[in-house]
Every structure is written in structure tokens, then in C-alpha cells.
Amino acid sequence: xxxxxxxxxxxxxxxxxxxxxxxxxxxxxxxxxxxxxxxxxxxxxxxxxxxxxxxxxxxxxxxxxxxxxxxxxxxxxxxxxxxxxxxxxxxxxxxxxxxxxxxxxxxxxxxxxxxxxxxxxxxxxxxxxxxxxxxxxxxxxxx
Ligand SMILES: [Zn+2]
Numbered sequence: 181x182x183x184x185x186x187x188x189x190x191x192x193x194x195x196x197x198x199x200x201x202x203x204x205x206x207x208x209x210x211x212x213x214x215x216x217x218x219x220x221x222x223x224x225x226x227x228x229x230x231x232x233x234x235x236x237x238x239x240x241x242x243x244x245x246x247x248x249x250x251x252x253x254x255x256x257x258x259x260x261x262x263x264x265x266x267x268x269x270x271x272x273x274x275x276x277x278x279x280x281x282x283x284x285x286x287x288x289x290x291x292x293x294x295x296x297x298x299x300x301x302x303x304x305x306x307x308x309x310x311x312x313x314x315x316x317x318x319x320x321x322x323x
Contacts, residue, residue: 181294182292183286183288183292183294185310187256187258187286188247189221190213190215190221190256190258190286191213191258191260191288193211193213193221193222193223193258193287194211194213194223194238194258194259194260194288195211195254195260196211196213196223197211197213197223197224197225197238197242198210198211198225198238198260198261199210199211200225200226201225201227201238202226202227202228203226203228203234204228205228205232206226206228208226208265209225209226209261209262210225210226210237210238210239210247210256210259210260210261210265211223211224211225211238211259211260211261212214212224212225212237212238212239212241212242212257212259212260213242213257213258214239214242214243214246214255214257214258214290215231215233215254215256215257216246216251216253216254216255217251217254217255217311218253219263219268220249220251222242222245222246222247222249222251223242223245224236224238224239224240224243224244224245225238225241225243226238226241227241230300235258237267237268237270237271238259239257239259239268239271239274239275240270240271240274242257243257243274243275243278246278249270249279251288252278253278254279254283255279255280255283255284256283256284256285256286257275257284257285257286258286258287258288259282259285259286259287259288259292260288260289261287261288261289262289262290263289264274264287264288264289264295265287265296266285266287266297266302267285267286267287267302269303272299272302272303272306272308273275273303273306275303275310275311276299276303276306276307277308279284280297281298281299282298282299282305283299284296284297284298284299285297285299285302287312288322289323296319
């Protein structure tokens with residue numbers, strides 16, 4: 181089944197970002213794109229580093245770009261990899277910070293096969309801001 185038309189802009193942003201992936205160590209290029217509550221799209225690619233723990237996942241790059249442009253709510257995340265890999269645990273927590281249990285996570289492989297999840301399926305019982313004494317909704321930034 182092809183991707184639905186409402187995901188085509190998100191897919192194209194992730195595809196272009198994946199072409200810019202810096203993955204000389206793993207060879208595992210990842211492109212990601214987030215759609216904010218306002219409908220803006222921000223993309224990211226993985227950026228590896230010779231000091232391996234300093235490497236950045238594509239998903240976190242995309243979320244950080246959205247937040248740095250004043251957006252605080254993520255509606256959807258699309259991730260494009262060779263084999264349709266799902267976001268790592270750390271990225272799931274980062275998406276949880278700016279999304280909701282209903283945030284859509286779409287994983288796509290290079291052949292166009294895709295699966296869609298809700299964040300709560302990939303990260304049940306997320307660690308969230310209420311555990312550290314903060315209200316459950318992040319402030320909105322620009323809106
Ligand atoms: Zn990750």
C-alpha cells in the first residue's frame with residue numbers, strides 16, 4: 181500500500197535529509213521529518229562522530245530543529261531507513277516530550293513499505309514531565 185498523500189511532504193523531507201546523512205561508521209543512513217501542530221515540517225539526518233556517544237539520531241535532529249524554530253508540539257514523525265528501522269528508545273522519549281501518546285510514528289523503508297504506530301505503542305508508560313514535578317503540557321513557544 182503506498183503512503184497516503186497527506187504524508188508525501190513529510191516523506192520527501194525525510195528522503196532529502198537521508199541523502200545528507202553523515203554515517204561513515206555505521207553506514208546506516210537515516211532521514212527523519214517531524215510535522216508540528218502548526219503544520220510546519222522540519223527534517224533531520226543522523227550525524228555520527230568518531231567519539232561514538234556524541235552521534236546524533238536523525239529523529240532528535242529533526243525535533244531539535246522544530247523546537248529551535250519555536251515549535252513545541254509534534255504531531256507526526258516519519259523515519260526513512262534502508263530496512264524500516266524504528267526510532268531508538270532515546271528518540272522515543274524525545275518525541276514524547278513534545279508529542280502525546282497519540283503522536284503518529286511512521287517508519288518507511290527504501291522500497292516504500294511503511295508501518296504506522298502511535299507513540300504509546302512504541303513507548304508505553306513514557307517517563308514524562310509530571311514525574312519531575314512539571315505540568316503535563318510543555319509551554320507552547322511560538323503559536
Ligand atoms: Zn535515536
